[in-house]
Amino acid sequence: MLTIKPAILVCLLFFMLSMTGHSSCNKEDVEFYLDKGFTQEQITQICAKSSAEVPDYTPYQQKVIIYQQGEGPGIKDGFTYEERKAIRELEIGTDVVNLVVDQDSIQFTVRVCLAVQEGTEYTQRFKTCPEVFYKVLRAGLKAIESGKQFGVFGQSFVTVQGVIERQSKQDFDDYPAKFRPQLKRYFDWKTGGDKTRLPVRGGFSTAKIVESLQTLAKVPDPDLQLAEQDAEGENQKVEPDTEEKKKRWWNPFD
Numbered sequence: 001m002l003t004i005k006p007a008i009l010v011c012l013l014f015f016m017l018s019m020t021g022h023s024s025c026n027k028e029d030v031e032f033y034l035d036k037g038f039t040q041e042q043i044t045q046i047c048a049k050s051s052a053e054v055p056d057y058t059p060y061q062q063k064v065i066i067y068q069q070g071e072g073p074g075i076k077d078g079f080t081y082e083e084r085k086a087i088r089e090l091e092i093g094t095d096v097v098n099l100v101v102d103q104d105s106i107q108f109t110v111r112v113c114l115a116v117q118e119g120t121e122y123t124q125r126f127k128t129c130p131e132v133f134y135k136v137l138r139a140g141l142k143a144i145e146s147g148k149q150f151g152v153f154g155q156s157f158v159t160v161q162g163v164i165e166r167q168s169k170q171d172f173d174d175y176p177a178k179f180r181p182q183l184k185r186y187f188d189w190k191t192g193g194d195k196t197r198l199p200v201r202g203g204f205s206t207a208k209i210v211e212s213l214q215t216l217a218k219v220p221d222p223d224l225q226l227a228e229q230d231a232e233g234e235n236q237k238v239e240p241d242t243e244e245k246k247k248r249w250w251n252p253f254d
Contacts (some may be wrong), residue, residue, distance in 0.1 A: 078103055086212035091207050095155070095199040097131070106136045106216065109169070110199060112191060116182035126179045130170030130187075134196060137163040140220040143213040144195070146206040156200040158209045168192050 025033075025047035033043045076084065087101045096108035111129045120123040145159035168187060172180050198213075200206050 008228070024254060029151050082215050086215040089212040090216075093201055093204040093212075096203045101216065103138075105138055106141070106213075107134065108198075109133050111185070112168075114183050114186050114190065116179050116186060118178060126176065126183070128170070128175065128183070130168050132170060132191060133167045135165040136160055136196070138216055138218045141213060141217040143210040143217075146200075146210055155202070156206050157197040158200060158206055158212075158213065159195055159197050160213060162194045164196055166196070 025043075029047070030043060033046065038046070079087070090101070090106070091099055091164055094108070096110050098107070098109050100107040109131050112132045113127065113129040115125065115127040117126070139162075141160060141162040143158055144161045147157065149155045149157060168191075172184055172187075198209065200209055
């Protein structure tokens with residue numbers, strides 16, 4: 001009968017287990033089991049079972065989220081979730097063209113209708129509705145009024161107040177010469193100042209537009225406010241009272 005020496009048997013068993021890839025036993029373990037009288041099949045089962053009971057271990061690594069400058073939780077493209085929602089409300093609720101909201105301002109284009117008349121005849125009346133570009137700074141922006149164009153009917157609107165820039169997209173030189181001065185004066189009167197009306201689409205809530213504007217409004221920079229106040233103070237001229245004027249311009253030859 002063919003016999004295998006224990007040393008050779010140990011090496012053979014260890015080699016077989018290593019080839020299967022399911023062994024957690026080394027040569028000393030195999031030799032120990034053989035000394036105790038275990039068969040080759042039993043040793044194979046024991047080593048394979050021991051290997052299966054040892055789970056793979058993957059060390060926990062916390063995910064690191066890297067935000068770009070100006071980003072953070074809930075912030076996308078520099079805007080919070082509330083600001084993005086407010087911008088969406090303005091896009092679908094306001095009756096304007098080319099609405100753009102950035103970190104500093106709200107920009108849009110609307111038509112402003114102007115009508116002037118040279119005489120009593122209707123043919124001497126001139127009307128035009130040029131497109132006007134508005135840029136309203138978010139710093140110091142306020143929604144101060146809402147309603148309808150003619151009191152209880154007409155297009156709804158929200159009046160905003162703040163630092164406002166406007167520019168007509170129509171060159172006044174393109175209008176008839178006799179109407180230009182009146183049109184320019186009427187345009188400056190209708191669009192000037194620190195207020196303007198933001199038209200609202202029919203059926204849309206003006207309250208939502210007001211809320212959206214309040215969400216997008218920013219607190220003015222106090223340093224900038226002080227600088228503007230100083231500049232205004234320097235530009236203001238103190239007129240002397242009537243008595244001072246008389247004394248200053250008294251003519252001894254009168």
